[in-house]
Amino acid sequence: MNLEIKTVYIDPVTAVQVAGEVDLYSSPQLRKILVALTEKRTTPILVDLAEVRYLDSSGLATLIEGLKQCQRYKGRFMLSGISEEVKQVFELTRLVNVFEIHATVAAAVESVSK
Amino acid sequence: MVEKKPIIQIRRLTTSYGRHQILRGIDLDIYPDETFVILGRSGCGKSTLLRHLVGLEKPTGGSITIKGMDVVNADEHERAAILKKMGMLFQNGAMFNSMSVGENVALPLREHTPLDPATIQIMTRLKLELVGLSGFADYMPAQLSGGMRKRASLARALAMDPDILFCDEPSAGLDPIVAVGIDHLILRLKAAFKMCIVVVTHELASVFLIADRIALLDGGLVRFIGTRQEFTASTDPRVRQFLERRPDEDQIDPEMYVNSLLEND
Numbered sequence: 001m002n003l004e005i006k007t008v009y010i011d012p013v014t015a016v017q018v019a020g021e022v023d024l025y026s027s028p029q030l031r032k033i034l035v036a037l038t039e040k041r042t043t044p045i046l047v048d049l050a051e052v053r054y055l056d057s058s059g060l061a062t063l064i065e066g067l068k069q070c071q072r073y074k075g076r077f078m079l080s081g082i083s084e085e086v087k088q089v090f091e092l093t094r095l096v097n098v099f100e101i102h103a104t105v106a107a108a109v110e111s112v113s114k
Numbered sequence: 115m116v117e118k119k120p121i122i123q124i125r126r127l128t129t130s131y132g133r134h135q136i137l138r139g140i141d142l143d144i145y146p147d148e149t150f151v152i153l154g155r156s157g158c159g160k161s162t163l164l165r166h167l168v169g170l171e172k173p174t175g176g177s178i179t180i181k182g183m184d185v186v187n188a189d190e191h192e193r194a195a196i197l198k199k200m201g202m203l204f205q206n207g208a209m210f211n212s213m214s215v216g217e218n219v220a221l222p223l224r225e226h227t228p229l230d231p232a233t234i235q236i237m238t239r240l241k242l243e244l245v246g247l248s249g250f251a252d253y254m255p256a257q258l259s260g261g262m263r264k265r266a267s268l269a270r271a272l273a274m275d276p277d278i279l280f281c282d283e284p285s286a287g288l289d290p291i292v293a294v295g296i297d298h299l300i301l302r303l304k305a306a307f308k309m310c311i312v313v314v315t316h317e318l319a320s321v322f323l324i325a326d327r328i329a330l331l332d333g334g335l336v337r338f339i340g341t342r343q344e345f346t347a348s349t350d351p352r353v354r355q356f357l358e359r360r361p362d363e364d365q366i367d368p369e370m371y372v373n374s375l376l377e378n379d
Contacts, residue, residue: 024227024274031230056275058229061236085308092306093240 003029007037013078013109014042019051022059030059034066043075046108050081060093067099076100080108121146121278121310122167127176129162129334136162137173138334146277149304149311151321153356154331160314161205163331164282167312168202169193181277198226201271203281208267209255215242215266216251222273241269245299261292268299272307279303281313285320297323318356321345330356 003026004019016033020026030047037045047063049055063079070077080102082090090096102108120143127140136159144150154160165171166178169185178185180196188196209218219238223229229237242248245265255263264284271279284300285293297320304311315321321328321342328345330338332352338345345353354360 024223024229027233028228028230031233057237057240058227058233058275060240061233064236064240065232088306092302093243 002026005030005033007033010046010105010109013044013046013105013112015046015048015105015108017048017051017105021054022052022062023054023056024058027056027058027062031062031065034062035069038066038069038073038075041073041075043070043073044078044112045070045075046078046080046102046105048080048105048108049083049086050104052081052083052086055086055089057089057093060089060095063099064095076112078102078108078111080105118145120144121181122312123177123179124163124167125177125179127163127166127173127178129159129166129171129173136334137166139176140331140334140336142329142336142339144310144312146310147304147308148326149300149313149324151325151328152312152314152331153316153318153321153328155316155356158331159334160316160331161282164280164312164314168200168280169197198274199277201274201276201279203264203268203271203279203284205282205286209263209270211255213255214251215247215253215255215258215269218255218266219251219270219273222270226274237273238269241272242266244272244303245269259292261288261295264288264292264296265299268296268303272303275307276309278310278312281311281315283315283317284313285315285317290319293317293320294323300324318359 002021006017008015008017014037018030022030067077078100081104082101102111122144124140124142127137129137140163152160152163166173173186183192183196185193185196216238219241220234223234223237239248239251242251245268247262247265247269255266258266284296288296300311301324303309313324325342327341329336330353337352338348338350
């Protein structure tokens with residue numbers, strides 16, 4: 001399997017830690033986890049991409065769907081650890097300003113605790 | 115410096131249609147992250163070469179290796195796996211006219227991936243946004259201008275996030291302003307997705323804008339290969355003729371001409 005996903009609770013944030021490649025065949029795994037969290041109206045949700053080597057447009061679409069579902073119940077959806085390469089894809093698709101993006105998990109958790 | 119491995123290797127590639135030899139032994143190495151332009155006059159074999167690369171036609175001889183796999187001799191299953199990560203922008207767009215633009219873009223994702231329809235819908239809109247067609251998902255291809263159809267076809271070619279994008283005469287039939295817009299789009303996509311882009315064209319303006327390296331095909335052979343700068347500085351008569359847009363001198367062998375008129379087949 002080229003994608004590993006772990007969900008951990010870092011009070012008060014539910015962090016989804018993604019490692020590997022998020023592509024056409026592995027992104028359904030990430031979607032399944034995000035759908036389960038948003039169905040339970042979890043907030044805040046943080047998706048940490050620090051260990052993601054590659055994220056294609058299906059990965060982007062999965063994150064957009066997660067964000068949208070979270071916004072429906074006025075939850076907070078954050079991303080962290082975006083590499084320069086992945087950031088370029090976000091920029092080209094004009095998604096940089098759509099997501100709340102933090103440099104690290106710690107920075108995201110701190111922003112919630114403030 | 116680490117030596118780069120080619121993503122596409124072509125060796126001694128030959129193709130004949132009956133007695134007419136189109137490709138006479140092509141050798142090419144194309145690298146990831148580069149925009150490689152195959153340039154040549156009409157009938158020089160460049161579109162035939164492209165059809166071999168995307169598996170639409172089998173060559174008469176030689177080999178094509180893409181990402182380490184021999185695509186000429188691969189079985190159907192192996193070839194399908196490679197093709198999934200290759201996008202193709204056809205000269206005429208090749209959109210399904212009975213489907214909306216959005217359905218055209220979504221089709222390869224529906225056919226070849228386990229993605230949820232919700233994910234596919236977002237991806238489709240993302241691709242249309244990338245090519246400047248956001249809001250056109252529900253239009254039918256016939257409702258689009260030539261340039262917009264080309265952009266829509268490009269969105270479909272990008273649907274599966276290809277490693278290699280093949281473009282057959284991307285600016286053919288477009289006015290110069292729309293054509294340069296397509297070229298700029300190709301440049302932006304390459305910068306963002308680090309794709310290998312292989313473009314077949316005879317448009318010099320396009321070549322100078324997008325090419326990292328150029329191969330000039332002439333008479334079924336690679337006549338020149340090099341960077342844009344090397345191309346411009348080349349003293350090869352065929353390259354000069356192309357650059358200076360000079361027509362062929364009329365050279366007819368009288369005996370061959372008479373024979374061709376008398377031949378029965």
